[in-house]
Structures are given as C-alpha cells and as structure tokens.
Amino acid sequence: MIKFDINLLKKKIKKIRIGKLFYNNKFVAIFSVAASFITWVAVSSNGTESVPVIISDIPVSIQLSESAVQDGLRIFSGQDITARVEITGNRLIVGQVTKNDLQVTAPQAASTIMSPGNYTLELSTKKVGFLQGYEIVSDVKPSVITVMVDRYREAEFTVEPEIDFTPKADYFVGNTILSSPKVILSGPETEISKIKKVKIKSNVPGEVSSPITLKLPIIMYDVYDQPITNETISSSAYEIEASIPVLMKKEINIISNFSNLPEGINLKKEYKDMIKVNPAKLEIAGPEDIISNLKSVKLDAVDFNGVNIQNNKFDLPINLPQGCRSLNNVYSAEVSLNMAQFREKSFTINQFSFKNVPQNKVANVYNGNLNVTVLAPLSEIGSVRVSDLTAEVDFEGKSEFTSSMEMPVKISINNHLGVWIYGKYFVNVNLK
Helix, strand or coil: CCCCCHHHHHHHHHHCCHHHHCCCHHHHHHHHHHHHHHHHHHHHHHCCCCEEEEEEEEEEECCCCHHHHHCCEEEEECCCCEEEEEEEECHHHHCCCCHHHEEEECCCHHHHCCCCEEEEEECEEEECCCCCCEEECCCCECCEEEEEEEEEEEEEEEEEEEEEEEECCCEEECCCEECCCEEEEEEEHHHHCCCCEEEEEEEEEEEECCCEEEEEECEEECCCCCEECCCCCEECCCEEEEEECEEEEEEEEEECCEECCCCCCCCCCCCHHHEEEECCEEEEEECHHHHCCCCEEECCCEEHHHCCCCCCEEEEECCCCCCCEECCCCCEEEEEECCCCEEEEEEEECCCEEECCCCCCCEEECCCCEEEEEEEEHHHHCCCCHHHEEEEEECCCCCCCCCEEEEEEEEEECCCCCCEEECCEEEEEEEC
C-alpha cells in the first residue's frame, strides 16, 4: 500500500509559482488562443442574434419537358448563369452553408418552353443540403434570366482566303494552301442558317518576295456580307494556317545528256544539229537562293547503246531542284536524234574471248554464233568488218560458277571512230 505524504505535496505546490508562468512567452500564447476559442464558442452557442451571409456562384438548373427534349430542343445560352442569395441564422450554421446546399431553378421552364425562341424565366431557390437552422431571407439574384432555346445543327463551309499583298516583279504566286480547307460549324439551327460563308482575311504590307505563312481567325458572314459574331456557335477550327508560295520566276535551258557515247562523235561540233530537245527551254519558279544561280537543268542520260535508226526518240523526266515547279506544268522532255548521217549493218560473231575464268576451268559458248547490229556514219559503215569486232565474257565475281549460265557479252569495235553496237547481248556459257 502506497502512503500519501500530504505535507510533501504541499511543499512542492508552494514551489510552483502561478504568476511566474505568465512570464513565459509560449505559455502566454497558448493560453490566449485557448481563452479566445472558449469565449467565441460560448458566445456563438448561447447568442440569439442572426448573422446574414451571401452565398454566391450557385448554378442555375433549368429542366426542359420530356416532349421538348424529344423535339430536339436544347438551351444554347443562359444555362451557364450563376446566382446568389442571402441567408441568415446562427453563426456556426451559416458558416457551414455552401452553394451545394442551395438549388436555384426556373420552375416554369418545363411548361413554357415548347419551341425555339428566347424565353424570360423567373428564378427561385430552395434548400437541398442536410444543414438546417438558417433561413433564406432574400430573393435570388438575378431574379429573372433570358435563355435561348433552339434545335442543334451542323453545317460544313469551305474557307475562303482573302489575303491582300503585292508580289515583287518577276515573282510567281501559287495557290493558297489552308491547314483546314473546310470547317464544321455547329450550334442553334436559327443561327447556323444565317451563315452564308466563312473567310480568313489579312493584308500583308510592302512587296513580297518570299513565301507567306499566316495563322488567321475564321470570320463568319451573313447573306449581306456582314460579319457574324455569336458565342453559341462552335467550330471545328477557330484559326486557319494559310501558306502562299511566292517564288522567283526564271526561264532555263533543258540540256540533253548521253552515256556510252562512241569515241569520235562530238555532239557539240560536227553533230550538234543531230539532237533536238522539246521543250528546249522551260519557265520555272522556285526559292530565290536556288533560282538566281540556276541556268539549266540536265536530263537523265540517254544510253547510246540503245540508239539506232528506228529507236531515236526518248521521253525523259525533267528533274527540277527541290522547291521548284514548272510554270508550264511540263515535267518531261523529248530528246530526238536525227539519224540521217548514220547507217546500220549486221554481223555474225563466232569468236569469243573469256576473262577471269575460275582456276582449272575451261569456258565455251553453247550457241556459237551471235548476231549483232553495228551503227556508223555513212563514210565509215562500209569499212567495218566482222574482224573488227571482239566479244568478251567476263567471269569476275563468278568463282562459284560450276556448270552452265547465261552471261552478258561485251562487244567492242577496233580501228573505227563514231561506231557503236546497238543493244545488249547474252550467251549461254559452260564451264568444265
């Protein structure tokens, strides 16, 4: 059993000086807050005075009748209005009331809204939360609102660009390219029916010598070409990017090009009238840094081994530099060769040489004869002999060749200038 020494307790209590605690800043701060709270609770709980409070930003709820909804009617403006009311009551109660504890409605909406139009509706408010002990002491403000009711409609419009500018002299202006050539407008049927066109407009000052890129807002117009502004109309795109090519113009030469040209034929001297290019010139447009230094465009090479008396015309693409375009809308040229100064002659070759034959192998040709066509100038064709022709089969890269295979033959002409072989030739070769 614990013995309680009362005299010892009295001595310890005497040592605690209450007055000294008020010289402690932390104690004073805690004591002040606690005392204030207790006093506020006592006054608020026991007081009978009502405290007025205004509750704001209460959403307005508007309900249409079921028949109106089935008829396609919907509210396009006015439904986003918020209201405010004044309440009064015990300070503790009204301090807890929020906009979610009140409901503002237009009771007559369901019975009066039956067709498209603008309607004036009276608003009323009621309690919807669990809190009680307070009263609504004023009419809802605003007490009356106007709403627009209509059917929903969508319509597609082509965007018409109206961009005024002055291009620099000798510059080409291409078609305007829009990021969204069409837009879909949606909203009240009555308002959508007023729209007749959609445009983007701008004015670029000064003389323009480089491509134009603008981001412009769409503008709606009515039948009288007057702008329409209506917040109830939505668009699939509110801004459109417009790109207008503004390019330098220039006329350039179209130059022919040849490969496997036979030795002795100089197309710039004695045979300069042999070649005709159609078109010989072309008007093009492109970026100034490219066009300013461009004088001509060279066509793809015509393989002279594919040229003979009958096969003397070739359609070739005109490969313009990137960013350039043909103003004539022409992107190919015809190269024709006047073959009046040449003749053809056929020869049969039965002697073949072999090159790079795999070690310990012997090559031979199955078909011992090969007919080839030779072309030469009039003055030279008569002196060409079969002995001037050599036929060579090259086995380079065919080290794994083991039996029979079709191989290309290289035909060469010796001791003659301005002479060439028409076509490509192959023989069947056997290795033993």
